Amino acid sequence: MQPVLSIQQISKSYGPIRALESVSFDVPEGSVFGILGPNGSGKTTLLGIVLDVLVANGGSYKWFDGMPADAARRQIGALLETPNFYHYLTAIENLEITAAIKGRGHDDKLRVLELTGLLQRKDSKFLTYSLGMKQRLAIAAALLGNPRILVLDEPTNGLDPAGIAEIRELIIKLSNEGITIIMASHLLDEVEKVCTHVAILKRGNLLVTGHVDDVLRSEDQVEVKADDLKALQQLLTSMHGIKKIQQGNNVLLLSCDASVQPAHINEYCMRGGITLTHLLLRKKSLESKFIELTN
Amino acid sequence: MQKLLSIEWLKLKNYRTFWILIALYAVLLPMLNYEIANSMGNFKFNGMSVFTKSYAFPEVWSNMGYLGSYFITFLAILVIIITTNEYTFKTNRQNIIDGWKRIDFLNAKVLLVLMLSLLATIYFFILGSGFGLAYSGSASNLFSGYDKIFYFFLLSVNYLGFAMMIAMWIKRSGLAISLFLLYAIMIEGILQKILNWKLGNNYGDFLPLQSSDELLPFPMMKMAAGMMGANVQVTMPQYFVTATILWCGVYYFICRSMLLRRDW
Incomplete structure (x- = not known):
């Protein structure tokens, strides 16, 4: 099977700090791929690079076997680090912009708001949202227009236990529909319950990657x-x-x-x-x- | 291109600050011109009302253009706020994540600058025509001095483009606005004097914003000089037109290299 994302020897430093050291791995299509690591291990940096908001010092990546990166990103729903929206616009108006940039999902706004439980507040300004609601809106924006890949960086940040369970179920459901999910997390529980594959990072080095049963097999x-x-x-x-x-x-x-x-x-x-x-x-x-x- | 502009419009059409600054510009510019037009009528020199013609065609374009070059600051501040908002909300990142190229982010803002300048110029033309008709009583000279309308457009692109560059560099609205105003009001004036004094040949007049200001100079200066029979050395406006366009290109390439190389 073709990998949907292929990462080749990506390195990144912030001044003297080596954030990533020659990290390579492939994400197989249809997998739920967990990027695991303690805080500061380079998870978000790696996702930032493959989404082109950060510039790598070396290495390369390929989406969908070499599709132009911007076209590939329009097929991807992504949530990176924090929910980023225009504070003075409502949820619906913000999603309108997302849809316009992606060139799809214009008629999908109400569905994703419903799915994330924000339909009641669709006309409230983003400014008035609670932390959990902001996170839900970011997930809604990522789901807009049925992406082929979902990239979720700490998706359950700021959510209450019910919200965490909802997201977990959503991820399993989407995965069953054939969507590839790439998820960064430091919550093992989360990864153990949903991931099929993992890559484990530590201080910018890839320790191990592969099928979750092989990597995290409980050795008695x-x-x-x-x-x-x-x-x-x-x-x-x-x-x-x-x-x-x-x-x-x-x-x-x-x-x-x-x-x-x-x-x-x-x-x-x-x-x-x-x-x-x-x-x-x-x-x-x-x-x-x-x-x-x-x- | 149209797509980029329509997305910028989605960002702005429900933004209150945007409309407030536009309204301030749209209301204050004619108000001040009206004030001046009327008080000038009363200003006598040796019993002669020398300035009554200031708002008739074709002088109206020079007068309004000069005032407009100050008022454009409202729009420059607007451009800074709009651009730094993207950094504050991290929506610049989100635009990329959602599928824009990095250069799209720049091009969208450039189109916004051009569009605002175009609208400001159309408004300038409408106001000027109104004042001109009211104060000359005929439309016979409507199109004489229309080069000033073009100069106004260039000046606007220059100021707004410069503001955009400062915003993309500094990323924070308060600091960017302060730096812009400080430069426009003080620093450039001082630099201009120093360059003109040290190097001669009016090199200082070709500084970024000054090169456009030279296209729409203080009109009374020319009048006063003319009245005193002084021979004022004038640099041909074509040089300043070229300089303005070159500076705008410089802003674009500085922004481009900042945006393509930096982490967002």
């Missing part, structure tokens, strides 16, 4: 304990399928291959003459995986 750990910990450790070092042994608080933490089950470990130790006093399978959370990756 097994906790074991015996009266003689030293002997146990010695025994387990030679066991096939154990990748790493860490000394925990009076226990050993084992990182194992998927093929190794707790029962195998127990059996192996019995045969080696050591009786385990403690055996526990620990599911690793996404959060600890993320922290491990980015620390």
Whole structure:
């Protein structure tokens, strides 16, 4: 499948600060692509570059296999960093401008306002909107005229829990309709629930990218304990399928291959003459995986 | 091109500040001219009412043009507010995100400057015709001195274009307006004197805004000089027309390189 966005070795610095260092990845069509990273890792900078509001120091990007960038942007609905609207105009008047620039969606304004729950306030000036409403209007503008790609930078910023759930459902629904969604977020929960693919950034470097199940696969750990910990450790070092042994608080933490089950470990130790006093399978959370990756 | 202009119109048609500044310009310009036209009628020199002809054809164009070159500041401030608004609201970014090229953002503002100048010039022509008819009592000389109408258009493009450049450079309305006024009222005048004094040859008259001001000079100066029989050395207006057009081109290229290179 052709990638809808292909990023090649993009670098960007703000003075002495290296915001992005030679980042490359592809966004497959139809995916929900999460760009993850702690604050200041370069997520917004990267999106700003592919939307042409920031200028990269090096590298290139291609939308839709090389379509002219401005034509491509008219096919994309994007929300970058903050909702940007004319304060003195109403929601409807603002969307009119969006539609005029995109050259589509003139008859779509009421639908997107309805979808984002702003229909009642369509004739209020943007100035009078609350933070959450501004964010909703930005999402409405991004949805205008059924874009092929949605780019959402922290889409749930400023929304209440109900609003967050609504947006999540909306993203899943749009993805099912075949729209590619590129989403930057530091909220793991959000990403885990909706994304099919991820790229993880840390201080401007791409750590890993790929299918969410591969990248964020919860690697299980097994906790074991015996009266003689030293002997146990010695025994387990030679066991096939154990990748790493860490000394925990009076226990050993084992990182194992998927093929190794707790029962195998127990059996192996019995045969080696050591009786385990403690055996526990620990599911690793996404959060600890993320922290491990980015620390 | 029409599309860019129509999008600018969508941004402005419901903007109250826009209409207030336009109204101020539209009301104050004829009011002040009317005031002056009437008080000049009473001004006698050696018992002779020398200025009564000031608002008859063709002098009306020079007089109104000179006053207009001050009033154009209202429109220049308007251009600064409209342009810096885009930076304040970050809608310059949004326009790009939504699908404009960076150069479209500049071209839209340039078209706005040209359109405002055109409208101001048409208004200038209507007002001038009105005053001229009222004070000369006939339309026989309506089109003599029409070159001043063209000069007024050039002056307007120059002032508004300069204002646009300052706005795109500074990005903040208060600072940009202050800098514009400071330059237009003080800095350029001082620079002009220094250049003319140091280099001679009236080089100072070719500074950005001054080169248009020279097209519509203080008309009484010429009259007074003529009355005293002094021989005033006049630079041909073609030079100032060329200089004005060149400066407008310079503004465009400065803006272009700022917009294409910078982060938004």
